[in-house]
Amino acid sequence: MVGMRDVAKQAGVSVSTVSLVVNNAGYVSDDMRAKVEAAMQSLNYIPNELARNLYRNRTNTIGVIVPTILHPFFATLTAHLQREFASRGLKTLLCSTADAATGESEYVNMLQRHMMDGIIMAAHTEHQPDYWTSIHRPIVAFDRILGAGVPAVHSDHETGGRIIARQLIDSGARHVVLVGGPRSQFTKSTTFLTVRYHLTVEQMLADAGIACDYVEAGSVTDVVAHEATAAAIFERYPDVDAIVGSDVVAAVALQEAERRGIDVPGSLQIIAYDGTMAAELAGKRLTVVRQDFPAIAAALADQMDQQIEAANKPAGKSASKQSDGAVQAERTEDSADSADSVDSGQLGIVIPVTFVPGETTR
Amino acid sequence: MVGMRDVAKQAGVSVSTVSLVVNNAGYVSDDMRAKVEAAMQSLNYIPNELARNLYRNRTNTIGVIVPTILHPFFATLTAHLQREFASRGLKTLLCSTADAATGESEYVNMLQRHMMDGIIMAAHTEHQPDYWTSIHRPIVAFDRILGAGVPAVHSDHETGGRIIARQLIDSGARHVVLVGGPRSQFTKSTTFLTVRYHLTVEQMLADAGIACDYVEAGSVTDVVAHEATAAAIFERYPDVDAIVGSDVVAAVALQEAERRGIDVPGSLQIIAYDGTMAAELAGKRLTVVRQDFPAIAAALADQMDQQIEAANKPAGKSASKQSDGAVQAERTEDSADSADSVDSGQLGIVIPVTFVPGETTR
DNA sequence: CTGAAAGCGCTTACAG
DNA sequence: CTGAAAGCGCTTACAG
Numbered sequence: 081m082v083g084m085r086d087v088a089k090q091a092g093v094s095v096s097t098v099s100l101v102v103n104n105a106g107y108v109s110d111d112m113r114a115k116v117e118a119a120m121q122s123l124n125y126i127p128n129e130l131a132r133n134l135y136r137n138r139t140n141t142i143g144v145i146v147p148t149i150l151h152p153f154f155a156t157l158t159a160h161l162q163r164e165f166a167s168r169g170l171k172t173l174l175c176s177t178a179d180a181a182t183g184e185s186e187y188v189n190m191l192q193r194h195m196m197d198g199i200i201m202a203a204h205t206e207h208q209p210d211y212w213t214s215i216h217r218p219i220v221a222f223d224r225i226l227g228a229g230v231p232a233v234h235s236d237h238e239t240g241g242r243i244i245a246r247q248l249i250d251s252g253a254r255h256v257v258l259v260g261g262p263r264s265q266f267t268k269s270t271t272f273l274t275v276r277y278h279l280t281v282e283q284m285l286a287d288a289g290i291a292c293d294y295v296e297a298g299s300v301t302d303v304v305a306h307e308a309t310a311a312a313i314f315e316r317y318p319d320v321d322a323i324v325g326s327d328v329v330a331a332v333a334l335q336e337a338e339r340r341g342i343d344v345p346g347s348l349q350i351i352a353y354d355g356t357m358a359a360e361l362a363g364k365r366l367t368v369v370r371q372d373f374p375a376i377a378a379a380l381a382d383q384m385d386q387q388i389e390a391a392n393k394p395a396g397k398s399a400s401k402q403s404d405g406a407v408q409a410e411r412t413e414d415s416a417d418s419a420d421s422v423d424s425g426q427l428g429i430v431i432p433v434t435f436v437p438g439e440t441t442r
Numbered sequence: 443m444v445g446m447r448d449v450a451k452q453a454g455v456s457v458s459t460v461s462l463v464v465n466n467a468g469y470v471s472d473d474m475r476a477k478v479e480a481a482m483q484s485l486n487y488i489p490n491e492l493a494r495n496l497y498r499n500r501t502n503t504i505g506v507i508v509p510t511i512l513h514p515f516f517a518t519l520t521a522h523l524q525r526e527f528a529s530r531g532l533k534t535l536l537c538s539t540a541d542a543a544t545g546e547s548e549y550v551n552m553l554q555r556h557m558m559d560g561i562i563m564a565a566h567t568e569h570q571p572d573y574w575t576s577i578h579r580p581i582v583a584f585d586r587i588l589g590a591g592v593p594a595v596h597s598d599h600e601t602g603g604r605i606i607a608r609q610l611i612d613s614g615a616r617h618v619v620l621v622g623g624p625r626s627q628f629t630k631s632t633t634f635l636t637v638r639y640h641l642t643v644e645q646m647l648a649d650a651g652i653a654c655d656y657v658e659a660g661s662v663t664d665v666v667a668h669e670a671t672a673a674a675i676f677e678r679y680p681d682v683d684a685i686v687g688s689d690v691v692a693a694v695a696l697q698e699a700e701r702r703g704i705d706v707p708g709s710l711q712i713i714a715y716d717g718t719m720a721a722e723l724a725g726k727r728l729t730v731v732r733q734d735f736p737a738i739a740a741a742l743a744d745q746m747d748q749q750i751e752a753a754n755k756p757a758g759k760s761a762s763k764q765s766d767g768a769v770q771a772e773r774t775e776d777s778a779d780s781a782d783s784v785d786s787g788q789l790g791i792v793i794p795v796t797f798v799p800g801e802t803t804r
Numbered sequence: 805c806t807g808a809a810a811g812c813g814c815t816t817a818c819a820g
Numbered sequence: 821c822t823g824a825a826a827g828c829g830c831t832t833a834c835a836g
Contacts, residue, residue: 084830085829094806094807094808095829095830095831096806096809096831096832097805099831099832100805105831105832106806106832108805108806109805109806112806126554127555127830128499128555128556128828128829128830129556129557130492130495130499130501130556130557130828131829131831132830133492133495133496133812134492134495134496134814134828134829134830135812135830135831136812136831137443137490137812137813139492144536148521149511149517149524150517150518150521152514152517155511155517156512158511159511159512159538162511163538166538171535172536173503173533173536174506174520174524174535174536176521176524182528192488193489193490194490194491195491195492303719303723304722328719328723332722332723335723335724335727339726357512357665357690358720358723360665360669360694361665361693361720361723361724362723362724362725363700363724363725363726364697364700364701364725443813445813445814446813447813456822457813457814457815458816458823459822460814461815461816462821462822464814467815468816468821468822469821470821470822471821474821489813489814490812490813490814491814492812492814493812493813493828494814494815495828496814496828496829496830497815497827498815498828499828
């Protein structure tokens with residue numbers, strides 16, 4: 081492998097000069113620059129990023145933790161994140177908890193070993209908030225609250241729920257089935273924010289005197305389970321006249337409905353939550369509450385940038401002397417994120433959702 | 443940041459000893475080990491992987507280059523690759539060419555800068571074979587031939603084509619429409635292997651005297667384009683009685699057919715190529731030619747392992763004395779593999795496909 | 805503007 | 821079994 085030393089020797093200059101040329105930094109005379117560039121050319125020199133990484137203690141890589149990108153929702157989220165990160169010069173490490181044997185802990189470990197600069201956490205976790213706040217590395221949560229210091233981003237699920245309930249009420253639904261994750265996550269203190277749309281729908285339907293049952297879908301990992309779920313719904317609730325669930329659930333339910341000769345939307349309405357491509361592949365164009373993935377990705381990336389910047393400031397490269405504004409410098413471990421993250425820690429950044437009527441509602 | 447030096451000082455031993463303990467290598471007395479472990483514990487020491495990376499000139503990261511994981515085919519491929527790599531201790535860097543502004547060159551560049559150990563190439567490229575063979579870093583191609591030295595893996599598309607043609611002929615199809623990529627890729631010398639199934643179908647249908655038209659789908663990136671394509675098919679070929687295309691194309695075509703009141707499979711058969719989850723979301727269970735993603739991922743990972751091993755053998759750490767000449771000959775244990783990879787360079791590793799009848803064929 | 809030096813945090817021969 | 825030393829390939833103060 082040809083390194084800077086080789087280039088320096090060939091060009092008859094010092095390694096530092098080569099470095100300056102490569103990084104286009106500092107002052108280098110045109111003469112020197114030309115010699116170095118010629119040498120780089122002839123030797124076919126390519127800088128080794130690993131050395132830079134070590135020096136800077138930075139990889140410019142962000143880990144995206146999702147259950148699996150086999151599911152359209154996480155594929156969509158991940159795709160938008162990768163695009164957003166790429167535009168900011170960051171690489172995306174795909175961290176799947178369902179596909180890998182290990183859970184998120186391994187990825188957190190990698191974060192701590194500086195194999196990545198930060199983590200977007202968008203998968204289920206059993207860890208308690210103190211686990212997350214004790215990591216002291218850049219983490220941003222999606223659709224969940226991980227602890228006071230960890231910024232969060234999520235869609236406006238309450239509005240999403242309100243939109244759905246409104247549609248169902250206005251169209252005269254009488255028996256709604258909501259499909260979603262394990263009901264055990266629906267505690268008042270839940271950290272999982274998606275449940276908010278279910279809770280909102282349930283509340284509003286109850287107030288309107290409309291029957292509403294909740295059915296647990298299988299794991300996000302596994303579509304086949306969804307198919308069984310769809311069949312079970314019709315068996316269990318023969319008079320169901322509206323089904324609400326993720327794109328995938330909705331698509332599968334629609335397929336099952338048509339198989340049973342049920343008229344959609346005449347006698348059964350279907351509303352899909354998410355609005356990924358999956359909703360466009362179904363038997364009919366699904367009515368959808370669409371999450372704004374580009375905006376979500378941008379917000380997540382913004383938060384990540386801030387986290388990374390904040391993390392780099394205090395512990396400047398062997399230069400603890402540089403105080404870039406006493407404000408930020410004050411951030412000593414614990415008291416650190418109190419100020420501006422309190423808001424985001426508790427409420428999170430909220431991204432609006434959109435209602436897109438399709439062929440499956442009246 | 444607490445480093446090995448801190449641990450060594452606290453434990454009253456040398457840095458080398460700490461390193462041995464951390465890596466569980468060499469001989470360390472129980473006494474020393476205990477002291478070091480205690481120190482690591484109390485200081486909360488976490489090794490910094492970046493330093494190892496530099497020393498080993500290795501990141502244990504593989505880049506997976508795909509157009510976009512918004513498309514179920516590439517999401518599926520990528521998910522299986524990540525799982526397979528994870529089981530081999532490798533991380534997956536998501537390299538999307540459609541989502542990033544730059545094409546694959548940037549990723550190749552990163553490969554050369556040692557930001558990753560290898561690349562799985564599964565996206566379109568305009569580069570000529572000599573570009574790829576001149577990179578001299580581990581690369582494995584999926585569904586395409588990139589040059590003599592680059593191993594390739596692909597499904598048995600010819601059999602896939604034969605299965606489809608057989609089904610269409612046996613069920614009495616009279617006018618088939620094939621949907622696929624730009625026809626310009628269909629040269630005899632094409633490096634893009636998926637076209638083989640189209641060519642096989644066309645050949646067999648022609649021999650059987652069945653009409654067959656080819657329609658170019660929009661870019662894989664964009665489902666909306668597929669919808670326009672589907673509509674156009676019915677306008678242009680009112681008597682079409684069979685449509686063949688990717689899962690996404692098939693699903694969209696089915697939706698359009700039902701919208702037009704066309705009886706599927708009675709007067710229109712639909713066959714989907716790929717067999718991703720997308721095929722299960724459509725209006726009916728699609729008849730599918732399924733690619734074996736787990737096997738594809740395993741084969742790609744095998745090839746990648748070999749490439750990486752081969753790349754590491756000759757150029758041992760700072761041991762430039764070795765001649766590159768006898769490289770391949772040195773493969774002692776895997777002499778079996780060396781025979782294989784000669785083949786794979788030219789023909790590629792071929793993975794069988796499966797026919798899964800659904801509700802959209804007779 | 806340029807070069808010699810120290811160092812990023814770890815690993816591995818190599819002497820003891 | 822243990823430690824001092826050299827080095828992975830690059831960057832950045834710091835003298836000239």
